[in-house]
Amino acid sequence: MFRYLVRRFLQMIMVFIATTLIVYSLMYLTGGDPIQALAGEKPVTDLQRAQLTVKYGLDQPFLVRYWNYLTDLLHLDFGTTLTGRPIKDILLDAWPVTMQLALIAILVTIIFGVTAGVIAGIRRGSIFDNATLVLTLIVIGIPSVVLAPLAQYLFTIQWKLFPTTASGDPTWYELVLPGIVLGSLSVATAMRLTRASVSENLRADFVRTARSKGMPGRRVIGIHVLRNSLIPIVTFLGVELGSLMAGAIVTESVFNVPGVGFQLARGLKTEDTPLVIGIVSVLVIVFLVANLIVDLLYAVLDPRIRYE
């Protein structure tokens, strides 16, 4: 186990360096002129350009800049945005919001997706099974660019059940609707996955054995079927949590939730290269850690899996 962790950790460092290098080079080499981006379509005077170039270290060669960036990052210094705000502050503000949102979304996925999946899996071919199949197909078919504004229009403007947009320091109540919208996108997948897994396990040998031993049906499903069906779902939820942390760019923009996706979208829109790179670096770490945790959970759920 320890050796496995060390190996994984070393791999993570490699992946981190490789991904940040790619993002860094893509942003800087193809990103155009950050100083012009700052000024919009107005002309930039030579003097202003020179001052800003030195200020943001744009006069140094690419590898030097990348190296400085990496070493700063080790000191937890993310640098400043092109408008001079420390990126660390932005991340500290945005991250808790996104985590709240991701939590709501994942709860929605578990409560609705997994529960419905289990029921559908047990009662295969029933009306419930078919109805949810159709519904999930529809939800999968609607992209979030449509779903989010639609939900906003219906539930906040038309029926006034929820606040239309989130405030700067959002309350749970303000995040419920965006969280549901975000979660509903993975509800469908979670449900289908659970249903398949449960119905497959219901036909497994150990279930037949349990039943023939005379074990009550509730116990068979609750202990034997569910636990074994959870393995693919945990993987899915783990990866999903990672991508939810990445901030739902669309959902956060529509509901004006000042989370990570919101900041990332702004960074891209205003061509704020340092901001984009800062966010992406942290996202890479989040993904790597989420993946590691998922892999470790495998071993907990399935004793047959062991890490050397």
Add this chain to the structure above:
Amino acid sequence: MQVRRLAAWAALPLAVTLGLSACGKSGGSDSGGANPNGVVSIGIAEPKHLIPSNTSETSGSQVLAALFAPLVDFDEANKPYEVAAQEISTTDNKTWTIKLKDGWTFHNGEPVTADSYINAWNYAAYGPNAQDNNYFFDKVEGYKDLNPADAKATPTATTLSGLKKVDDKTFTVTLSAPFSEFKSQLGYTAYYPLPNSAFESATASPLVIAKAYEDAPVGNGPFKIKGTWQHDAQVEVEKYDGFAGTKPSIGGALFKIYQNSDAEYADLQANNLDVVKQIPTAALSTAQGDLGERYQTSPASTLQVLAFPTFDKRFAKAEVRKAISMAIDREEIANKVFQGSQKAAYSFVSPVVAGYRDKTCGAACEFNATEAKKLYDANDGPKSINITYNADGGHQEWVDATCNQLKANLGVECVGTPEAKFADLLTKAKAKKEIGMFRMGWVMDYPSMENYLGPLYSTGGSSNYYGYSNPTFDNLLKEGSAAPTQEEAIKKYQQAEDILAQEMPVLPLRFGQNVFGSSTKVKDVHIDLFNRVDLNKIQIVS
């Protein structure tokens, strides 16, 4: 109906998933209340900066307009009148004496003095501070010493030699050349004063702005900041009781920060937000129906033109340029593509400046397909033309529409050529590469005809990317700048504009419009020349 039913179906799964979780009160805001003490909420984007010398975008200047009072403001005819200044006078348009009103204080109680202005302007003009509004001071004597041509060199001076204090309430500004429009220029954000507390030390040279100042700017305006600037969330201001000028009729303003204008508009629809300064494009077609009388438009200062590079021989003849101009149906594009959010332009200066005349472009801008074709063929217009534009600004649609009109009306080949960024387009234009016609946009810096003529068409003008040069035009501008009264200056500028109409170095296409909406809680909503909500006029319905 079709759409609505589809929407209902699409919402069903969501409703099912929601189950019973939809409970609780509706999300209302708690503004409203009594007339003079109510708070108006206005949607803005995250300001880049909240320092007068570094704020050039509309979100930041909206906030600063609440916190600061300008030396001059503009009346209905767009002529400047004194606000914080008692009197602004000159005899030769070169040396201007600015006398301040008595009894004005900053929000921290510090009196507003001549030094408050001199310090703020010196800070703005000092090159190494790299302030966005630095160029507003380039007409003041001594500017060059603070901004050496060699960008890496240290400036030889830290203060403008053209700024002189006479007494506590009076100072003079000496310009390097006569400029009759200087008074109009003073209405802009860049010329606000700064209190001593804004600087780390008010006697230092060069001056350094204190780090904390930007989070809670202290100004001389009708409102003072409440708390601090909450990034990505809001900036709130409340009435400043010590304000010596005309007091506004609201108790305060809450500037809510949105990143996405659709979200901003959704909040307006839900009546959670009082003013949206620019209704998003996607909502334009429905906004009028949604808002009724709360949907308003007013002229904005932006101007969209198509420019002809002088180095491109295909467009060397003025008749060819006129023919192209006459082949464009401006009204159709403004209405169909922009849905009225922009207006067809028949002049070279915007209707928001004094001296504007409608249709100065004359017949050359009137849509007339048959005449256009005749003129074009008689002068051997090029068989194929292209229009270069920047792909990141949403210009493709109207460029394509313009090209289609030219194809149909002149029988030529026409294509739109996208460049990734506007800067790329300008780089190519400067390098005299073959880019064909190209789009240009202009937002005024100060409300004067000069600002629409000087930078764009004078020889060597800062935004004259097409290389237009006409000595008579240059001279008229110079005479206008030296004219003893504003009326005479305008006359000269109008003569200069007439030259443009004859030579057509660019085709005026469209003027911008402020298309704004307000909630049921407010009335008297006006957007000023700088695309800011006028906080002195807006009122709350009780």
